[in-house]
Amino acid sequence: MPSSSPPSRPVRILLVEDHDMVAEAICLALERSPDLQIVGRAASVASALADTERHTPDVVLMDRRLPDGDGVNAIGDLLALVPGVRVLILAGEGSGSVAARVAESGGAGLILKASGLRELEDAVRRVAAGDVVFGQDFLGDVLGRLTGRTPGLGTNLTPREREALHLLGEGRTTAEISDQLGVALNTGRNHVQRVLEKLGARSQLEAVTIARREGLLT
Structure with a gap:
């Protein structure tokens, strides 16, 4: 058996x-x-x-x-x-x-x-x-x-734009972001605007929501 x-x-x-x-x-x-x-x-x-x-x-x-x-x-x-x-x-x-x-x-x-x-x-x-x-x-x-064929959303953000995004995630205003980055207000606005454009967001809140969903903010 x-x-x-x-x-x-x-x-x-x-x-x-x-x-x-x-x-x-x-x-x-x-x-x-x-x-x-x-x-x-x-x-x-x-x-x-x-x-x-x-x-x-x-x-x-x-x-x-x-x-x-x-x-x-x-x-x-x-x-x-x-x-x-x-x-x-x-x-x-x-x-x-x-x-x-x-x-x-x-x-x-x-x-x-x-x-x-x-x-x-x-x-x-x-x-x-x-x-x-x-x-x-x-x-x-x-x-x-x-396979390197699909770049991740947000991978084209510059270091400055990533800093701006993290500050947005902390609830900072554009003025506070500019001050934190040590740049003029208009320059800070430009950084934030490019973040929105690269994430396909229509508002700062939507940009933060997308960034959290995509793992860009923890």
Whole structure:
């Protein structure tokens, strides 16, 4: 009588999410499946790095926006700590530009919080198996960026324009931006106007909204 093959071990997951209710719901959903195991929970980038080194999970399921930074920016540090760990970014909203940043950083995928729990379970299994998981809406941007065919929105901003954009994100007025940059008011206005033009925005508020969506502001 042939011997049965030993059962494979569960996929070991570190969940990084700073909202307790969301984290609890995800943990309960994932741990219903015998092939998925939560080995730790973290609520910040710093804790994620420490817990990744401590638990060596197969998958880090990581919120993009955390109290001490952007989860996408932490992907490289996680991979340096545990080569081979798969990082799946969980985001409240996404865009092709953010998805491309995930891929460029070595991440295994991007899934939206609005996705169903079964879709989340499937995404975790797939990245653990070595697949990359990006929605159809993002896939073209990811492939285009990785092949150098599609420049990301905002990549043509000059250093001064990036400074102006970050100050807009802080709620500064054009006069305050000009003063902060050490330029004349008209020059400050020109910087802000070029930011709007390059982001395709009709107002400063829309420019900030687009910049946050595209991952230009964290």
